[in-house]
Amino acid sequence: MIISNNTVDSLLKTHFFASLDDDSVKKLLACFREQNYSKGDVVLREGEKNQDLFFVIIGIAKSYKVSPDGKEQILSLFRSGDAFNMTMIIDSNPQVYTVEAMSPLTLAYISRSDLYELMNQNGKIYEAILRLFADQIRYLVTLVEDLSFRSVMGRVAKILMMYMSDLYTPHMRITQRDIAAMAGTAREVVSRALRALEDDGYIVIDHSRINITDPEALQELIDYSA
Amino acid sequence: MNIPEIDKDKCIGCEACVDACLRDGLEVVDNVATFVGEDCTWCGNCEAACPTGAITCPYDVIYDTSDECGCGHDHDHDHDHE
Numbered sequence A: 001m002i003i004s005n006n007t008v009d010s011l012l013k014t015h016f017f018a019s020l021d022d023d024s025v026k027k028l029l030a031c032f033r034e035q036n037y038s039k040g041d042v043v044l045r046e047g048e049k050n051q052d053l054f055f056v057i058i059g060i061a062k063s064y065k066v067s068p069d070g071k072e073q074i075l076s077l078f079r080s081g082d083a084f085n086m087t088m089i090i091d092s093n094p095q096v097y098t099v100e101a102m103s104p105l106t107l108a109y110i111s112r113s114d115l116y117e118l119m120n121q122n123g124k125i126y127e128a129i130l131r132l133f134a135d136q137i138r139y140l141v142t143l144v145e146d147l148s149f150r151s152v153m154g155r156v157a158k159i160l161m162m163y164m165s166d167l168y169t170p171h172m173r174i175t176q177r178d179i180a181a182m183a184g185t186a187r188e189v190v191s192r193a194l195r196a197l198e199d200d201g202y203i204v205i206d207h208s209r210i211n212i213t214d215p216e217a218l219q220e221l222i223d224y225s226a
Numbered sequence B: 001m002n003i004p005e006i007d008k009d010k011c012i013g014c015e016a017c018v019d020a021c022l023r024d025g026l027e028v029v030d031n032v033a034t035f036v037g038e039d040c041t042w043c044g045n046c047e048a049a050c051p052t053g054a055i056t057c058p059y060d061v062i063y064d065t066s067d068e069c070g071c072g073h074d075h076d077h078d079h080d081h082e
């Protein structure tokens, strides 16, 4: 096996592996490789072709697209256990988004050809792959819903909550630019939204720290902003 | 005090951040933006001005239940919340 024990443990904890029998797990693990990235490294670039399926082991990565005028829209954040680049399983069209490390990052990956071979031998692996697709479709529908229906303040609040629950990833900090790219808006608008959230008593901004003073109230705001 | 993070590889030494900082906190030294000020308000003007994303003011987002007023400081002291 070419991956570390820690990576094996992380992979076994994912939903993908949890549904598989011991034999498929063993065969799959034997095909995985792992790679480390530094913060800011590009893992996949839009327009290029990459035929590996990736799982995040340690750290956070973002997938994003850039508009013609240079505005970044973050599509997803991938954390430990999340998979990406599933579409490569279906066809070999170019990447539709760029994936970049937002922190030091360890990824495990398996090539399309190895995966195909194992999928053909075992229907359970097919099902596990389909579940990954279902998760992703569900997530993207939620993103469309947020961008279409939720107010900017609600979106910013939701992003803060996402980051707040992430206390265990000490490397992860967020800039107003990141929030803007996730909320699909301009940085100035995020700045105003943060100030409004502070004025309304949901958060306290102390220099480089955003303290969520009342998560329940913030969650209510998110729920009502849809 | 935290200071903005500067990615030396991304910085092109254009001085946009230097001009944007109202506290005169930044200078370009050897072609790279460098924090030289005494205080930084984390206003984010430098981040907004930078054309390459080299300088950033990232936040920690936390929920600290031990911190009643949410200010991030100990409680046996006087301070204002700006």
Ligand code: SF4
Pocket: B004, B020, B021, B022, B023, B024, B025, B026, B039, B040, B041, B042, B043, B044, B045, B046, B047, B057
């Ligand atoms: S955050 Fe504001 S005060 Fe601090 S260095 Fe940047 S522009 Fe200057």
Ligand code: SF4
Pocket: B006, B010, B011, B012, B013, B014, B015, B016, B017, B018, B028, B032, B033, B049, B050, B051, B052, B053, B054, B055
């Ligand atoms: S604005 Fe950005 S690129 Fe220009 S000097 Fe400042 S940090 Fe460097």
